[in-house]
Amino acid sequence: MFNISMSATSLKLVRSAAILAVVAPITLLSACSSQPAPQPAPEMAPPAPAPAPAPAPAPAPTPPPARG
Numbered sequence: 001m002f003n004i005s006m007s008a009t010s011l012k013l014v015r016s017a018a019i020l021a022v023v024a025p026i027t028l029l030s031a032c033s034s035q036p037a038p039q040p041a042p043e044m045a046p047p048a049p050a051p052a053p054a055p056a057p058a059p060a061p062t063p064p065p066a067r068g
Helices: 008-034
Strands: none
């Protein structure tokens, strides 16, 4: 079983990694299909640099202002 007590940053990192895993292949496929020139095979292409972590899609709700 998974450890339920993950920190908020870990959850954001996992969520952004999951989103990136879904969006990246779609983006690559659409980019390759839109270019008329033939693309090299993925095995022949040089490795791409690691992408920067994507920001969280939805910001955390802000707490109400403290009453003084």
